[in-house]
Every structure is written in structure tokens, then in C-alpha cells.
């Protein structure tokens with residue numbers, strides 16, 4: 610499945626200042642090495658406030674966006690690159706703005722029949738008075754990733770009852786949070802690459818919660834790929850991931866995260882979010898699924914670049 614690309618000058622844009630900076634640097638390093646192994650000229654840019662200047666100086670054929678979080682995944686960097694007339698990988702401005710925001714994603718997808726947990730935005734001040742939903746429920750920031758700031762309020766006494774203002778938790782850092790019913794059961798994820806949903810991976814974190822450490826420390830989470838789940842659940846994950854990718858207008862690759870309550874059959878399957886800048890570290894899930902279908906890491910990186918170039922050509926033709 611290798612892509613035949615001409616030799617290009619590619620900027621790999623990485624780092625930045627989000628809570629996922631280190632993850633992005635690891636993704637970016639892997640991507641840069643893969644592109645170099647395929648003969649491309651690579652300029653690595655660790656994004657600072659002078660990023661526009663650096664990009665203008667580099668004059669790349671294409672920018673590989675290896676950023677995670679804000680402002681590289683939320684549309685800000687995409688809008689800047691649109692203005693500069695740069696060709697870049699992954700999703701564009703509007704898609705990024707919607708997909709980074711878990712509440713906007715629900716508003717965009719649920720009317721099309723995509724199952725997502727209910728829930729609502731709560732001001733943290735409200736949490737100190739009463740629970741926004743019956744326990745167990747989940748509180749999370751609308752626009753962070755890597756499980757940063759996710760709190761699972763499971764038991765009567767968990768974080769206090771009601772939640773204590775002085776108890777450590779995301780309410781101390783954010784003014785408002787998204788409250789969702791807690792979906793018990795299993796953790797599933799599906800990658801979409803170039804309009805094809807690949808596989809389902811089940812994540813089994815040893816700690817029981819798929820938090821930041823479980824995501825990025827080798828050995829802390831078992832990845833079962835392909836997941837050992839009924840065919841109907843696999844089919845539903847692939848269908849929901851591909852439809853969500855298309856409805857949001859994602860480009861290149863995306864990864865859809867699910868929870869599945871295995872006591873409820875397909876009715877127990879819920880999409881949590883669509884990641885438009887999924888991790889590309891050696892432990893990451895998209896490269897792992899690609900490998901399972903015979904696509905090497907370098908093939909995957911080049912396929913993402915090829916889609917960005919093809920899309921730019923289409924737009925050029927249209928204007």
C-alpha cells in the first residue's frame with residue numbers, strides 16, 4: 610500500500626505549548642524520520658509564537674501537522690495556514706473547530722444518528738452545590754485530549770458529596786466542564802485513513818482507567834487488535850467512525866474513541882469523540898491499526914501527505 614510521491618520539501622510542525630506538547634514532539638520525530646527514510650527533505654519546526662515567520666522562511670511544498678491540542682488541533686493553526694496559502698495535512702479549519710470541542714461534536718453528529726452519551730456543560734460553581742447528573746458520571750474539559758482533566762465521579766463519596774471545592778480535580782483548572790453519564794464497560798477505538806475505517810482496537814488499561822499515563826507508558830495498557838468483540842459491534846464501530854469522519858469533513862486520518870457497555874449489545878455502544886490529530890508515536894493506535902492491514906508507518910505518513918496534496922489540487926481546480 611505504499612504511495613508513490615515525488616520528492617518533496619516537508620515541514621513537520623510539532624511541539625507547541627499544549628498539555629500534549631511532549632506527545633507531539635514524539636509523534637513529530639517519528640514522522641520526520643519516516644519522511645526522510647523516503648527521501649524527502651524535512652524541516653522540523655517546534656512551534657512557538659513566531660511559527661508563521663518560520664513557515665514563511667521554510668517555503669515547504671507541504672506542512673505535516675503533528676500538533677495535538679490547542680492551537681494545533683483546534684483550527685487556529687489551520688486558519689493561519691489557510692491564510693498563508695500553505696498545503697497541510699489532516700483536517701481543515703471548520704472541521705478542527707468542531708471536532709476539538711466535545712459538545713460541538715455532539716451537536717454536529719447526534720442529529721445524524723451517531724450515538725453519543727447525553728450530557729451537558731456545567732459551570733464548576735454548580736458542582737459545589739449539587740451533582741449535575743446522577744452518579745456515576747464523568748466530568749471532562751470540552752477541548753483537551755489525552756484524558757487530561759477527566760474525572761470519573763463514581764461513588765457517593767468520590768471527590769466529596771457534593772464535590773468539594775478544595776478537592777483536587779479539573780474543576781480547579783476550568784470554569785466549566787462537560788458532564789456525561791458514565792458508560793460502564795469497554796474501551797474501543799477505530800482509525801480512519803483516506804476514507805477507509807480500518808479495525809477496532811480494544812484498550813485494556815491495567816489501572817482500570819485509560820488516563821494519560823496508561824496512554825503513553827509502554828506496558829500499562831494492553832492493545833487487543835483486532836478487538837475480540839461480536840462482529841455486529843465491529844461493524845457498528847467501523848460504520849460510526851467512517852460516517853463521523855465524513856460528516857465532520859475530516860481529511861487524512863481521524864480516530865474515533867468509543868465506550869461499549871457489553872451488557873447492552875449494540876445499544877450499549879457510544880462514540881466519545883473524534884480525534885482529528887490522532888497520536889503518531891510508536892505506541893499510537895493509528896499506526897498500529899495501519900500495520901495490521903499491511904501499511905508500514907512510513908506508508909501511513911506518506912498516504913497522509915498524498916491526501917493533503919490531492920485535496921489541494923482539487924481546490925486549485927475548483928477556484
Ligand SMILES: Nc1ncnc2c1ncn2[C@@H]1O[C@H](COP(=O)(O)OP(=O)(O)O)[C@@H](O)[C@H]1O
Nearest residue numbers: 747753754755756757789790791792819866881
Ligand atoms: N462518558 C464516559 N463514560 C465512561 N468513560 C469515559 C466517558 N468519557 C470519557 N471517558 C474515559 O475518559 C477517557 C478520555 O475521554 P475522551 O472523551 O476520549 O477524551 P480525550 O481522549 O480527548 O481526553 C476515555 O478514553 C474513557 O476512558
Ligand SMILES: [Mg+2]
Nearest residue numbers: 755756866882
Ligand atoms: Mg479520547
